[in-house]
Amino acid sequence: LNNAFRQLAMIRALGWPEPVYAHIPLIHGADGAKLSKRHGALGVDAYRDEMGMLPEAVNNYLLRLGWGHGDDEIIGRDQAVEWFDLAGVGRSPSRFDFKKLENLNGHYMREADDARLSALIAPGVARDAGREFDRSDRELLLRSIPFLKVRAKDINDLTDGAGFMFRTRPLDMDEKAGSLLDGPGKTLLAEARDALAATDDWSAPALEAAVRTVAERGGIGLGKVAQPLRAALTGRTTSPGIFDVLALLGREESLGRMDDQLG
Structure with missing residues (x-):
């Protein structure tokens, strides 16, 4: 605000038309202190290059920090241009919430x-x-x-x-995935491997049906068979749907990864 008065004096001296000034509220960090180069502020490229945020998510989030349009949270650039007016600019400082930015980015990732x-x-x-x-x-x-x-x-x-x-076979297992391939888990993997090898249709629905027969034969839930199967195929305990994983990897690679773990 201090600069506005100096600028006005220069503008009037030069005979230029005076602009209309508006104040945008400050952005505070999670601790409530003002963001600055020395306190939590990052260059916009860091959000893209280091944190993996999409530009449209950062634009949307920064827009909503200082301005609002009712209860709307997801606001694209074209919609923002259409809706923006100074009446929607907030008067109080906003607090930067990285979790909210992360959630918003997840929405834009899915879209x-x-x-x-x-x-x-x-x-x-x-x-x-x-x-x-x-x-x-x-x-x-x-x-x-x-x-x-x-x-x-x-x-x-x-x-x-x-x-x-x-990843190069045989896969390195993380600790939790490796524990799923001991004892009963390895037995279930062998049964699932045989059922899958006998399946002609290598599509997710057909693969699910084959593994489900293994679970039903053993009187256990499908998840009990899917867990060691996921570990053998990915080396992890989390992944997309296991039958989608099988379909993506294909018959040869999927059976090969299972064989690696079965010895």
């Missing part, structure tokens, strides 16, 4: 074009896999995006979630 997301994460997935991607790798990655993006909060999350498809 984003699959080809765009695939192109954004391909360099990172290839780097983590330790190889250059060929056409078949890029096609597999693109096919996987609809299943991966529903769980991803940001680009980093999506990159990490896609990694299991391109």
Whole structure:
């Protein structure tokens, strides 16, 4: 505000038309202190390059920090241009809530074009896999995006979630996944492997039906069979739906990963 008076004096001296000034409220950090270079503020490129936020999510969130339109939270750029007026600008400082930004980014991730997301994460997935991607790798990655993006909060999350498809066999198991392949889990994996190998139709519904027969024969829930199966296929305890994973990996790769763990 101090600069406004100096600027007005210069504008009047030059005979220029005077602008209308409006004050946008400050943004405070989670602790309530004013954001600054020395206190929590980041360059906008850090949200994209380091945190994996989509530009449209950051735009939407920053807009809502200082301005509102009723109860609307999801506001695209075109809608913001149409709706914006100074009456909607808040009077009090806003508090930056990274969790809200993360949730908003998750919404935009789910709405984003699959080809765009695939192109954004391909360099990172290839780097983590330790190889250059060929056409078949890029096609597999693109096919996987609809299943991966529903769980991803940001680009980093999506990159990490896609990694299991391109890992070198035999897969390294994380500790929890490895524990699922001991004793009874390994027995269930062997039974599931035999049922899947006998399946001609390698589609998610047919694969689910095959694994369900194993669960029903053992008098257990489907999840009990899916857990060691997921561990063998991904090396983790979390992934997209396990039958989607099987369909994405294909028959040869899926059976090969199971055989690696069965010895």
